Amino acid sequence: MRVVVMGCGRVGAGLSAELDAAGHAVVVIDRDAAAFARLPEGFGGRTVTGQGFDRAVLTDAGLVGADAFAAVSSGDNSNIIAARVARETFGVERVIARIYDAGRAEVYERLGIPTVTTVPWATGRLVRYITAGTSPVEWRDQTDTVSLVALDAPREWVGLPVDRLAAQAGGRAAAVTRFGECRIPDGDTLVQSDDVLHLALPSESVRGLDDMLQRGPSDA
CATH class of the missing domain: 3.30.70.1450 (Regulator of K+ conductance, C-terminal domain)
Structure with missing residues (x-):
């Protein structure tokens, strides 16, 4: 699978590392290049510096034709904008966003955009949703x-x-x-x-x- 991950914080880095270790092609986007230091040594994916909801940045990251997109930065607004761009502009079928505000999460779930919050199982749910079939x-x-x-x-x-x-x-x-x-x-x-x-x-x-x-x- 080819997966684009927006955000290289703790969840984004963990998700990217796990997907990479499982043999998937991963591209990680973050506006701060220093964030990529969270990725493990030997990470085989690609990194792109820039705003994850910018169409040019998403195009550079290879979102066209990607199998999945995960917006897991530290900002609710950035995540939901990027998730909507990925689905509505790039036509990515599997899109998931990390949302801190539970009230917002409910709204976006009803709009058909699955969300995860800041609870410890976030990375696990992201991996299961993206790869559909990993261990629960x-x-x-x-x-x-x-x-x-x-x-x-x-x-x-x-x-x-x-x-x-x-x-x-x-x-x-x-x-x-x-x-x-x-x-x-x-x-x-x-x-x-x-x-x-x-x-x-x-x-x-x-x-x-x-x-x-x-x-x-x-x-x-």
Whole structure:
């Protein structure tokens, strides 16, 4: 995949490094050339200095024909402008923006632009959204018995109880992130489109998790 990342702060550098290590072609944009020092030694991608919402800069970064664009700078306005330019002007299908203001995040999610906030799982969600298929595991205990996973709400489960989904997966629901706000679900919490579900599961069940979720709820 060819991915353009705007912003080389902690999240942007981590995202770029992870995508590069996985063999993807990565271009990182930042208005401050010194920010590229956050990238690991041996980073194989390309860096471009400039404003990430400037069309000339985006063109130089190779956004034409790119598979995905992530706007993860430190400014909400810059991120959302760049995300809209990437989608509306360059026609990039997978566009995601980092938004600090939860209220704004809700608005842009409804406009069809997925967002992440400043919570620790931001990089994980970005990688999963861009590459569609990487591991959902956020943490494992030292004995590899229990895993904490974070996954985007499967469409087959929208409108059904979060606890039911977790139970069918063999574990428990730890939290739900919705429009940038994380909360502990109760028995009445239903899965909504664009939720991020945090589940505590037996590690042995993680491998078959995607297939189980795609099959939808069991009648049992």
